[in-house]
Amino acid sequence: MTSTDRTGAATDTLRGGPRRRRVRTGVPLPLLVPALIGLAFLIVPLIALLVRTPWHSLPEQLTSPDVWQALRLSLICATLATAVSLVIGVPLAWLLARVEFPGRGLVRALVTLPLVLPPVVGGVALLMALGRNGIVGQWLDSWFGITLPFTTTGVVIAEAFVAMPFLVISVEGTLRAADPRYEEAATTLGASRFTAFRRVTLPLIAPGIAAGAVLAWARALGEFGATITFAGNFPGRTQTMPLAVYLALQSDPEAAIALSLVLLAVSIAVLAGLRDRWMSAG
């Protein structure tokens, strides 16, 4: 490495031009130009959103009952979906990280599938499972009279389906990094495996769980495809912010921009909250 630097410095002194000097900073043009285009590609839309925001009518837009309704529903559903993901996702992550069982790799792959599955497909799959004629849904309907699609509960289910894998992956990673010998130490002190999990492992992985929950919450808040497919688009009942944005864009673009701004603000807040953790985790 040092020798390369020296060669570079020597050539640089020989030629002495400003062009050579730029190369010495280590960014060749064929990489720099596409990189800058890429940066602009990601940032310009966000700037455009800010530029076109109707700042003067923003307070009015955000306090309109429609927006408020969609925002409230979004926050409630995303929070419930995160809660559901925590209750069933953390134990699932523990199972994947700590218990050896046949087919564990396959199970992990299945858990990750919703991460890459198009959300609309997820919505269709949920309909097939929990719809009134779905393989589980028909029993829920005939035995308990429970109908899930096109209800607020349906929104929570659709969001949890899409968001939970984020939590599971995050928590499983934290669990793998955590020293399992703490659990062993707890067992030698008389703790059952569940007590060891509750009193030792859970506090140790709390930061990972928090990060996973925030990630899942953000994903649930932005969820569109699975929600509109499985739960529909009924204002006040299943119309969450992303759905409202999409709909507003066709009738009232200013409202759409205002709503988008709110979601952007939430995303930035989430990112800021997670930044330290991601930085330190590499």
Next chain:
Amino acid sequence: MTRPARAWDDRRMTETYDVHADTAPDGLDARLVVDRGAFRLDVALAVAPGEVVALLGPNGAGKTTALRALAGLTPLTGGRLRLDGAELDRTPPESRPVGVVFQDYLLFPHLTALDNVAFGPRCQGATKAEARAQAAEWLDRLGLKDHAGAKPRKLSGGQAQRVALARALATRPRLLLLDEPLAALDARTRLEVRAQLRRHLAEFEAVAVLVTHDPLDAMVLADRLVVVEHGRVVQEGTPSDIARRPRTDYIAQLVGLNLYRGEAEGHTVRLDAGPAVTTTEELSGPVFVAFPPSAVTLHRERPTGSSARNLWRCEVAGLETHGDQIRADLAGGLALAADLTTVAAAELDLHPGAEVWATVKATQTHAYPV
């Protein structure tokens, strides 16, 4: 030097175990068999209450596996495990009356020292207040009263070690296991903590088994040593017995002796390694011969007037400083280690490859039957 003979690998503690089984139903009586692919641990252990036994052995000998098997963290694939007459083979770790001090202590980082120690009593059904009261008592007993509220990362190595000991003792175990209890400490703390630990172990009324690769720790802390190599017990006895009569190269190196195996006939032992050694003991049959490196005298010329009966022509294979001494590793007539002062080494002009004559007086050797 001799290779450890197969016979020794097979010789286990069966005799000792039988004696204990007849006279003392209390305490630990175990034969730990753990198969792990190519590695097989097969160690018999019998320890009376109040006795401290050290499992001593090189890395990878299976000591920690034995300890984990005793704690129930690694399942036995064979053998037996009885503590105070009760079968423990199939008891899950949380139900065993066993306390463990782990090598790096594994204090729960999110709990204070007090809550770490209270964890055990709490799991055993004590109320929070009771558990804390007991924990405070243990911390007090171990001189940690002032650190009860400290999180583990605020504790020094020695303090953390004592908290770990308090945590293990707070469950009132009938078997206390310590895995390399001093390995995580720096040299200075180690001296102090070793003395403290010795005192606490002496007060402990039940069975204590510690695992270490450090002969000094083992000899200071334990009443009896069980030397484990390649998953087998190769020698056991009191520290002084083992220091005087090592039976494998590993132990000989630990206690700093040159060790050879040979066939004795009167005062002469014909070594398996080739030359003969004259000893003061009169024996016959297979024997070990041991002598300390300090008993070796080196000469550049073949000594003529020396009264030493044992004389070998050797070559210096290596030199290293050993405190204020020089340790010379010799090869040739007989592979041996010799200690000499720095001045002597300079006068002899020792350097790797130099030819020397090594003499050892018969009175400095020690022969004992295999």
